Amino acid sequence: MSYKAPKLNxxxxIDxxxxxxxxxxxxxxxxxxxxTSLTAKIKSFFHVKLPKLSISH
Incomplete structure (x- = not known):
């Protein structure tokens, strides 16, 4: 890490x-x-897999 002089007014x-x-x-x-991180983590707890739809009756 290098020294950087403080910004002055x-x-x-010191500004x-x-x-x-x-x-x-x-x-x-x-x-x-x-x-954003918390939202992603909360969403991962409520991940729901939808059932596969069957086209045959």
């Missing part, structure tokens, strides 16, 4: 707004991924 302070927005975006992406 126009006053040469808190930038990192707050970045964290919110990453959190949103992670929650969306977790929700």
């Amino acid at each position: 126009e006053l040469n302070n 808190i707004d930038y990192y707050t927005k970045l964290a919110a975006q990453q959190r949103s992406e992670h929650i969306a991924h977790m929700a």
Whole structure:
């Protein structure tokens, strides 16, 4: 892992707004991924095989 200098604002302070927005975006992406994963897992519990239809009587 390489060192990356922190992003600074126009006053040469660490840009808190930038990192707050970045964290919110990453959190949103992670929650969306977790929700998709949870949905797939729940669907796998309720997997139902339909009976094969017979065309002969």
